[in-house]
Amino acid sequence: MAACTSQHALISVKPPRASASFGSDRRAGNVRFVSATSCCPGSRKLGLVCASNSQSSVIEPAKLPSSPESGSTPKKSSEAALILIRHGESLWNEKNLFTGCVDVPLTPKGVNEAIEAGKRICNIPVDVIYTSSLIRAQMTAMLAMMQHRRKKVPIIVHKESERAHQWSQVYSEETKKQSIPVITAWQLNERMYGELQGLNKQETADLFGKDQVHEWRRSYDIPPPNGESLEMCAERAVSYFKEQIIPQLVSGKHVMIAAHGNSLRSIIMHLDKLTSQEVISLELSTGIPMLYIFKEGKFIRRGSPAGPSEAGVYAYTKSLAKYRQKLDGMDQ
Numbered sequence: 001m002a003a004c005t006s007q008h009a010l011i012s013v014k015p016p017r018a019s020a021s022f023g024s025d026r027r028a029g030n031v032r033f034v035s036a037t038s039c040c041p042g043s044r045k046l047g048l049v050c051a052s053n054s055q056s057s058v059i060e061p062a063k064l065p066s067s068p069e070s071g072s073t074p075k076k077s078s079e080a081a082l083i084l085i086r087h088g089e090s091l092w093n094e095k096n097l098f099t100g101c102v103d104v105p106l107t108p109k110g111v112n113e114a115i116e117a118g119k120r121i122c123n124i125p126v127d128v129i130y131t132s133s134l135i136r137a138q139m140t141a142m143l144a145m146m147q148h149r150r151k152k153v154p155i156i157v158h159k160e161s162e163r164a165h166q167w168s169q170v171y172s173e174e175t176k177k178q179s180i181p182v183i184t185a186w187q188l189n190e191r192m193y194g195e196l197q198g199l200n201k202q203e204t205a206d207l208f209g210k211d212q213v214h215e216w217r218r219s220y221d222i223p224p225p226n227g228e229s230l231e232m233c234a235e236r237a238v239s240y241f242k243e244q245i246i247p248q249l250v251s252g253k254h255v256m257i258a259a260h261g262n263s264l265r266s267i268i269m270h271l272d273k274l275t276s277q278e279v280i281s282l283e284l285s286t287g288i289p290m291l292y293i294f295k296e297g298k299f300i301r302r303g304s305p306a307g308p309s310e311a312g313v314y315a316y317t318k319s320l321a322k323y324r325q326k327l328d329g330m331d332q
């Protein structure tokens with residue numbers, strides 16, 4: 001596997017005439033994060049965007065809190081990068097078990113997926129990372145950041161108690177500048193799958209019927225037995241995104257969120273204003289980074305960079321191109 005270099009080409013898939021995209025797209029030329037099979041029949045499921053760019057939801061800029069790591073009053077900025085990434089394959093994904101909030105690690109394949117994801121976003125700035133409180137998301141974030149060309153050190157912020165906060169303080173401004181805060185939030189956890197957790201997905205379908213299991217897995221408001229529906233998951237994940245993450249973007253901080261299939265589906269549903277019908281077809285593959293640009297209160301989908309290049313990722317993002325040149329300069 002090649003290291004992250006500036007030679008990567010960006011795969012920008014032209015939006016083919018979607019044969020089975022979910023729901024008619026209200027904004028012509030719009031694209032979605034879909035499983036490739038639903039918009040590019042016959043191709044591998046990549047979680048790839050059949051992509052151009054388009055502007056999605058308008059988010060009212062929120063009041064700017066001081067940034068979590070410095071406490072300084074952040075400057076307003078007109079543009080920031082938002083990277084979303086579902087964790088790499090976990091040991092229970094491999095066993096095809098419902099996982100939900102059970103805290104299982106990555107498989108070796110999932111580790112490699114996280115590393116590959118890191119190479120794909122290695123030229124895109126990241127100032128703060130949000131993960132769930134589950135190890136598979138945290139492992140993915142750390143492994144991805146190991147590939148970043150800026151070589152900053154991701155440090156998990158501990159605020160679970162006053163002592164934890166005190167004992168994890170960093171007492172060097174220079175070292176702080178060379179680190180990236182990683183904020184863990186249970187609100188970004190995978191949806192809680194209730195009494196399905198630990199069950200084999202195929203056996204569950206054999207027992208309850210394929211349609212019933214698909215409804216539990218992909219519908220918006222129908223929860224699994226004693227579990228969370230996507231709607232219930234969205235209530236915590238999207239609220240957290242609005243209250244904690246959008247202010248960071250508004251202040252110009254570049255954000256990466258490493259989370260889960262369903263907590264991210266709920267966030268993308270919000271960003272793309274998907275209906276409860278459209279979200280049924282939204283599938284996210286493990287370890288595929290997805291890039292949005294937050295610009296003047298709007299989110300612009302920029303696809304799933306296979307490797308950043310001026311032609312693709314930076315077409316609408318001058319500041320990212322400047323950042324990339326700065327990185328190139330640092331490598332001279």
Ligand SMILES: O=C(O)[C@H](O)COP(=O)(O)O
Nearest residue numbers: 097098099100190217261
């Ligand atoms: O929690 C799980 O089982 C997976 O991470 C996501 O499961 P799903 O694709 O069935 O929602």
